Amino acid sequence: MTFSSSNMYQDIDIDLHTRGPRGRSVVTSLSEACRITADVIEMYEKLASEHKKAMDELELYRSFQMRGTGPYNENEPVGPQVANRAIMDLNDRITALNLKITDTEFEKRRLQQEIESLNGTIVGLEQEMEKMNGTMEELSKSRNEEQENVQQQQNENEEEKKFIDLRKKYIEVNIKARDLENQKKLEEAKQSIAEMLKRKKDEENRIRISNVINSEVTATQRIGRFEVRQDASSTRVGGPTSNFTPVIMLHSEFASNKSHYFTWCPSNTSLHKRT
Helix, strand or coil, X not given: CCCCCXXXXXXXXXXXXXXXXXXXXXXXXXXXXXXXXXXXXXXXXXXXXXXXXXXXXXXHHHHHHHHCECCCCCCCECCHHHHHHHHHHHHHHHHHHHHHHXXXXXXXXXXXXXXXXXXXXXXXXXXXXXXXXXXXXXXXXXXXXXXXXXXXXXHHHHHHHHHHHHHHHHHXXXXXXXXXXXXXXXXXXXXXXXXXXXXXXXXXXXXXXXHHHHCCCCCCEEXXXXXXXXXXXXXXXXXXXXXXXXXXXECCCCCCCCCCEEEEECCCCEEEEEC
């Protein structure tokens, strides 16, 4: 019986790039199976050597039995019983070795099947890794597209925010402009009302002055912003017979120039400035 001393399972190159708990477990199992297989093959070689030695010794004792001499001295006689006992012991040893060899061969086949199974598992893991790599590439591409979409959305949001800010500023400016316009209109309305009240007051004063003039003015009288007094140096034209013409002038509180005088024109009941 002959045995191969090949140690092919001791030099299996395991792809260590396999990742994940499952991959590491498979690689560990494969490494352990290869180590045990190498031990089994080494046991084969020892059993084969021991078997060969036993067979050689058996042949030797058979030759001794045939010649009737001992193993150390060809002239020493060997009895048949000694030779037969030695042959029986050797046969027992050879039988035990054959049983061990059979068990070892069975273990070797079992380990070879386990190694093939583990190799198939590793191939499956490599295929799964390729699929995972493809999936990772797709995920990376999808993530990049998502990041681009997020960036684009952020840019759009920023543009929209700028537009909203500009619109708010536009509204604020319009509100301020309307406020200013309303304020201007309010001031104009106040001024118009003041002028209307002034005209009304002047009209009331004019009527009062007219009433005073149409009566005999004997002393200076204050009517609103005006003073009414008699001017003895001029004569009245028309009206009651009198040698005095009433002189109407701005009161000192309102006159910018005290030399401004107003003469009364009965024809249109108005005042004319004269100096």
